[in-house]
Amino acid sequence: MAGINATFQALSDPTRREILRMLREKDLTAGEIADHFHISRPSISHHLSILKNATLVLDERKGQFIYYSLNTSVLEEVMGWFAGFIDKGGDS
Amino acid sequence: MAGINATFQALSDPTRREILRMLREKDLTAGEIADHFHISRPSISHHLSILKNATLVLDERKGQFIYYSLNTSVLEEVMGWFAGFIDKGGDS
DNA sequence: TAGATATTTAGATATTTATCTAAATATCAA
DNA sequence: TTGATATTTAGATAAATATCTAAATATCTA
Numbered sequence: 001m002a003g004i005n006a007t008f009q010a011l012s013d014p015t016r017r018e019i020l021r022m023l024r025e026k027d028l029t030a031g032e033i034a035d036h037f038h039i040s041r042p043s044i045s046h047h048l049s050i051l052k053n054a055t056l057v058l059d060e061r062k063g064q065f066i067y068y069s070l071n072t073s074v075l076e077e078v079m080g081w082f083a084g085f086i087d088k089g090g091d092s
Numbered sequence: 093m094a095g096i097n098a099t100f101q102a103l104s105d106p107t108r109r110e111i112l113r114m115l116r117e118k119d120l121t122a123g124e125i126a127d128h129f130h131i132s133r134p135s136i137s138h139h140l141s142i143l144k145n146a147t148l149v150l151d152e153r154k155g156q157f158i159y160y161s162l163n164t165s166v167l168e169e170v171m172g173w174f175a176g177f178i179d180k181g182g183d184s
Numbered sequence: 185t186a187g188a189t190a191t192t193t194a195g196a197t198a199t200t201t202a203t204c205t206a207a208a209t210a211t212c213a214a
Numbered sequence: 215t216t217g218a219t220a221t222t223t224a225g226a227t228a229a230a231t232a233t234c235t236a237a238a239t240a241t242c243t244a
Binding site: 015039043047063 | 201202203204205206210211212
């Protein structure tokens, strides 16, 4: 919904790509994600909101915790963008 | 050589993605590229240098002109990054 | 060599972005 | 309800980015 531009923008930051990488393994809470970085929790929260806006991740509250998960279909969509781009079919 | 981060960074700007799209058709001079945008020539030159640094484009001087061309292999590399990412093989 | 054209480099500026601390919101547990 | 934990929102700030104009560099042609 946010468009390919929001997706590329979201992917342009190494911290956010690292978050996506972590979520390949399993769903994680915002706190578990934050613990892997030397960055404040509010900053990680901000990165998560950018990833969420680009629909690269999904969030679901479970009690006190909010679990984040990877939205694989959007990653496949971006890969499709590249595939289409390379063989000239894609309109980006 | 500049790494995956420079590549994602380069791809995060819509003007630069549009430049890449133009170069799918055929090689173009900096001036021809600039003519397609309402942006000054120095700004386009700056975008081109970012794309060049990410090795997404190649440049070759021919007389007064500098021709830019798409470096498809790097685009394929990025696509491979996604493919590897999705099936958990990739270390980004 | 001089003048014209093509492009880049330099330097300035306004906007965007990543980050922080402090405060607010949401939920749980006693 | 009170206190503790999890997370986000608000507001501030420093760094990065996109853009501009002016000047420099490279090449061609007369």
